[in-house]
Amino acid sequence: MARDPEFWFTVSVVPPDLFDVGHLGGFNYDMLKDRVRKQIARGPISEPIVLGGIDYDLKHFDDDRPPRWCPHLYFLFSGGGIAPIESTFRRHYPKSDDVKRPVVVKSQKTLREDLVSTATYTIKARFKNRRPSTDDRGNADTENDELSLHHQAELAILLHKQGFLGRMIRHGNDSAFPALKVR
Incomplete structure (x- = not known):
């Protein structure tokens, strides 16, 4: 990966699709991946290289919805x-x-630890609850904690079905990643 922060960016995209607990199996990850690839291809940047994947969390709401x-x-x-x-x-x-904030784009930091943590973030094996909170100054923030066992089990079934490369999103013609050209 190039180390010039003007050319590499960290991107987070949160689609509006939320799934009830017990119904995560209805998530069509291949459709999301195809949709994102098409959005990138039709976007204003010619020939970008994109590497990342699908992450999961269990979103809690401050209005007591499940x-x-x-x-x-x-x-x-x-x-x-x-x-x-x-x-x-x-x-x-x-x-x-x-x-x-469904779309967040930041310049990629160039410290070795930052490059590794960004590149490996979506292949992690631990997932979290995300709860709304406020920081010491009263600004909106998020607290994270471990998923309960039954939530981990539901997610594990989907992750097994998806497979490792099924979580990955790859777009572009970078010869360094030929094995990731699978759906």
Whole structure:
């Protein structure tokens, strides 16, 4: 990966699709991956390289609604800039009451630890509950804690069905990753 932060960006995209506990098996990850690949291909950046994947968390709400699964995307994106990458996704993923910042694009930090943690984030094996909170200054924040065993079991079934490469999203013609050209 190039180490120039002007050309590599960390991108987080949260689709509006939330799934009730017990119904995560209805998540069509192949459809999401195909949709994202098409959005990237039709976007304003010519020939980007994108590598990342699908992440999961159990989103809790501050109005006492039951928690819901929130599949989301996290990847490295080369080329363009913050504004063109945001425009690639923002029109497809508008904000809502439940998702205040559906698209977040940041310049990639270039410290070795940052590069490794960003590149491996979506292949992690531990997932979290996300609960709304406020920080010491009263700003909106999120607290995370471990999933309960029955939630871990529900997610494990989907992850097994998906497989390792099934979680990955890859777009572009980078000869360094030929094995990831699978769906």
